[in-house]
Amino acid sequence: MNKGQLVDQMAQAAGISKSAAERALNGFMDAVTDALASGDKVTLIGFGTFSVSERKARTGRNPQTGKPLEIPAKKVVKFKPGTRLSEAVD
DSSP states (O other): OOHHHHHHHHHHHHTOOHHHHHHHHHHHHHHHHHHHHTTOOEEETTTEEEEEEEEOOEEEEOTTTOOEEEEOOEEEEEEEEOHHHHHHHO
């Protein structure tokens, strides 16, 4: 499912226009992005939790040459599904 299909489904489920659904989805994505950028977690009970984790620096290998190279530390976004979402997928 892509963003357009998600907007269509949201608009139909909520009984609103596609443009209103797109504004709502964009607002949700902006709010989650801002919260994660400031170091907060975003928890949606039953759906899941978005969080930021620190990945340590490590030594890797260039697959073409086999030479070792340093991979720098970085922050990554993690998502842990909630109970209801996990049960719906099983």
